[in-house]
Amino acid sequence: MERISKTGKGIKSDETLFALIETLRELDGAGVTELADRLDVAKSTVHGHLTSMREHGFVVKRGREYHLGLAFFDYGQYVRGQMGIFRSGMQAVDELEKATGEMAWLITHENGKAMYIYGRGGQNDIDINTILGTWAYMHCNSGGKAILAHLPDEEIHQIVDEHGLPARTENTITTREALFEELEQIREQGYALNRSEDLKGVHAIGIPLMFEGEIQGALSIAGPAHRLSQERCEGEVLDQLRAATDEIELNLAYR
Structure with missing residues (x-):
């Protein structure tokens, strides 16, 4: 099971989102089923997060796999x-x-x-x-x-x-x-x-x-x-x- 929270004090949905981002980076892209298995969460939860991130440019879909999007680069450049x-x-x-x-x-x-x-x-x-x-x-x-x-x-x-x-x-x-x-x-x-x-x-x-x-x-x-x-x-x-x-x-x- 992928770790979700370091302290257990964060908002669970946020912790799942951040774990999803980190896992996408580690795997260099993955599909919904693989991500759900790695994070030990429902596929519907993973799909919901991915859909929101895709709408805002934080992930892109290539075939059946999702990858981190250029929106992260935009924010990093700003910081x-x-x-x-x-x-x-x-x-x-x-x-x-x-x-x-x-x-x-x-x-x-x-x-x-x-x-x-x-x-x-x-x-x-x-x-x-x-x-x-x-x-x-x-x-x-x-x-x-x-x-x-x-x-x-x-x-x-x-x-x-x-x-x-x-x-x-x-x-x-x-x-x-x-x-x-x-x-x-x-x-x-x-x-x-x-x-x-x-x-x-x-x-x-x-x-x-x-x-x-x-x-x-x-x-x-x-x-x-x-x-x-x-x-x-x-x-x-x-x-x-x-x-x-x-x-x-x-x-x-x-x-």
């Missing part, structure tokens, strides 16, 4: 466009990619996870569109750790309680003690490193984006470990990130 760091940071990310030749990312956070809201691919055979708009665990992501370091301890504990500290590689931090030790170091030095903690063979460095004393997100550079060594991260790349961050924060102040 991203409302973010000050997105409007203020795109040019800086573009310039970072040209200067470093590596992936450059603008990252923000919500509900205890980090999201890539804008990025450039650098000299890598990676389709960044497969990463853009996706969620990442914060404890093994350089930008995520830069953000965590500037959140209250109570909020950090809540994030760990909800999302845990899953091991992505053998280098991932998996204990609260180790996490808080590293976050203290990040506060002192002003940047966070990811040394193959999320993906083997990939290094990254991230620095926080602050505005009026509040953490807004992070800027990061990522690339293959053989090119993006710790020495390079803490040298020229860090200098370039700091200059870009100053530019973004200035743009935020005068936007």
